[in-house]
Amino acid sequence: MTYDPNQPVASDDMSESVTPLATNFTQLNTVFGNDHYAFDDTTAANRGRHQQVTFVEQGAEPDAPLTDELRMFAKDSGGQPEIFVKESSGTSYQFTKAGSIYTGLLPFASVNFDTTLMTYGTTLGVTSVTSPASGKYQINFTNTQSDNDYFWTVSGFNSGSNAVIGQPANSGVYSDVVNVDYIIVEFRNPGSSTRLTNLTRMSVTCWRFQ
Amino acid sequence: MVYRTGIPSINNRVTLSAAQFKQNYREMQRYLSRDHVPWNDPDNKKRGYHKVVTLPDQGGDPTTAAGVIALYANGSSPTELYTRNESDGSVQKVYSNGYAVNGLALEAYVAFDPFGDILKVERSTNNPDDPGETEEVALATSNVTVTKPDINIEEYTISFSPSLSTDNYHWVIDQRCVSGIINANVQIQVENNATYSNVVSKDTLKLKAYRVDSTGGAAPVGVLERVVLQIYTGVS
Numbered sequence: 001m002t003y004d005p006n007q008p009v010a011s012d013d014m015s016e017s018v019t020p021l022a023t024n025f026t027q028l029n030t031v032f033g034n035d036h037y038a039f040d041d042t043t044a045a046n047r048g049r050h051q052q053v054t055f056v057e058q059g060a061e062p063d064a065p066l067t068d069e070l071r072m073f074a075k076d077s078g079g080q081p082e083i084f085v086k087e088s089s090g091t092s093y094q095f096t097k098a099g100s101i102y103t104g105l106l107p108f109a110s111v112n113f114d115t116t117l118m119t120y121g122t123t124l125g126v127t128s129v130t131s132p133a134s135g136k137y138q139i140n141f142t143n144t145q146s147d148n149d150y151f152w153t154v155s156g157f158n159s160g161s162n163a164v165i166g167q168p169a170n171s172g173v174y175s176d177v178v179n180v181d182y183i184i185v186e187f188r189n190p191g192s193s194t195r196l197t198n199l200t201r202m203s204v205t206c207w208r209f210q
Numbered sequence: 211m212v213y214r215t216g217i218p219s220i221n222n223r224v225t226l227s228a229a230q231f232k233q234n235y236r237e238m239q240r241y242l243s244r245d246h247v248p249w250n251d252p253d254n255k256k257r258g259y260h261k262v263v264t265l266p267d268q269g270g271d272p273t274t275a276a277g278v279i280a281l282y283a284n285g286s287s288p289t290e291l292y293t294r295n296e297s298d299g300s301v302q303k304v305y306s307n308g309y310a311v312n313g314l315a316l317e318a319y320v321a322f323d324p325f326g327d328i329l330k331v332e333r334s335t336n337n338p339d340d341p342g343e344t345e346e347v348a349l350a351t352s353n354v355t356v357t358k359p360d361i362n363i364e365e366y367t368i369s370f371s372p373s374l375s376t377d378n379y380h381w382v383i384d385q386r387c388v389s390g391i392i393n394a395n396v397q398i399q400v401e402n403n404a405t406y407s408n409v410v411s412k413d414t415l416k417l418k419a420y421r422v423d424s425t426g427g428a429a430p431v432g433v434l435e436r437v438v439l440q441i442y443t444g445v446s
Contacts, residue, residue: 014218014224014227015220017218018218018219018220019220021217021218021227021231022215022216022217022218025213025214025215025216025217025234026215026216028238029213029215032238032242037241037266038213039213039234039237039238039241040212040213040214040215046266047213047240047241047244048240048241048242048243048244048245048246049244049245049264049265049266050245050263050264050265050266051265051266051268051272051282052265052268052272052280052281052282053263053265053280053281053282054274054278054279054280055278055279055280055281056277056278057277057278057279066255069259074278074279080279080295080296080299081277081278081279081295081296082279083279083281083293096279096293096302099295099299099300099301099302100302100312100313101293101302101304101310101311101312103312106312106313107312107313107314107442108313110313110314110380110442110444111380112378112379112380120378121376121377121378121379121443121444122376122378122443122444122445123444124313124314124444124445125313153382155381155382155383155399155400156399156400157399157400157401157402157403157409158402158404159402159403159404160402161402161420161426161427161428162402162420162421162426162427163396163397163399163420163421163422163426164399164402164420165397165422189426190395190420190421190422190423190424190426191423191424191426200402200403200404200405200406201400201406201410203380203381205314205380205382205442
């Protein structure tokens with residue numbers, strides 16, 4: 001059954017038009033029911049509303065919308081359909097990428113922890129925190145990263161009167177401490193060679209390019 | 211009054227079928243006008259376009275075929291927005307408790323000066339009737355206020371109202387110092403304290419600037435020019 005916009009035909013008898021007209025009313029309801037609550041949905045309040053919005057990948061970007069309009073569509077990015085938004089100026093922005101909202105930088109690991117290696121709150125992408133040496137803390141990632149050229153923030157505080165400097169652990173080899181599977185951090189007071197072991201709490205977050 | 215899919219019946223007279231047709235047309239018009247520009251809108255270029263997209267809770271994740279990506283709502287109290295990749299692929303929450311999500315939710319941010327005053331920028335209002343019109347926009351989320359309890363100490367209390375969703379959040383803090391000031395090597399951080407909740411809570415975060423030179427101790431007053439802070443929470 002397919003919707004036929006040319007029905008009924010003026011020269012047809014009504015008996016001939018009955019079936020195509022009924023088909024059209026059924027198809028209007030069925031096709032509109034894709035993504036929408038159908039015209040005859042049992043919940044009247046939902047009729048016409050969306051169940052979801054399915055974007056079929058477009059081979060080319062649509063034209064820019066008119067002034068005061070936005071146009072949302074899907075096109076290929078990295079081998080899969082992603083959602084884009086196009087402004088009336090013609091500029092389009094990527095909205096999703098590889099299962100995440102596209103913001104340019106994607107946080108992939110974040111943890112709030114203490115010196116007992118206990119973590120607090122909801123961690124992101126971290127299986128555990130271990131201590132490979134006194135005053136060193138290794139944040140173990142859930143997923144191996146594609147490379148170790150990522151961004152980090154490291155901070156903490158204790159009960160002392162001096163600043164607490166958090167950083168990736170000092171090492172002559174970058175990948176020893178900034179690794180695809182983990183990052184090792186340490187904390188010191190300014191001018192001190194001694195790693196701190198009395199921190200109240202530490203926070204580490206890592207981001208990578210999307 | 212309901213939309214009927216089984217009409218016309220072959221035994222009906224046209225007078226009866228005509229009434230049923232009109233009823234279906236009215237129902238289609240009525241329900242398509244929810245979320246969409248109506249089929250009979252005066253602006254014929256916009257007919258069928260979306261006005262808004264209302265997404266009731268689906269009670270689960272929809273299936274997706276190859277070559278498509280779905281945007282939908284799931285959950286209750288609150289209902290949240292999600293995307294799902296093609297071929298029943300990965301599910302991504304777009305917003306959580308009103309905050310945009312990208313692995314982490316940015317629940318608060320602020321940039322402030324050494325007096326604790328939140329910085330503002332001048333931005334166009336994009337008013338077509340007054341292209342030169344501007345407005346001041348605070349460099350902070352609306353839930354943030356900053357106070358400096360003692361003018362003689364570089365300490366700041368960041369208050370959150372409404373409260374943050376958890377006190378176990380992740381903070382990113384940095385500062386810019388005034389150039390040409392002796393002892394300008396400082397770091398602002400969560401104020402040192404043996405007890406976490408004394409300085410980090412859902413409602414407040416206490417910051418303090420310290421020297422990072424060999425002298426140690428609290429930073430001298432007047433050394434800071436600007437402080438930037440971001441608060442992220444993990445999303446389950």
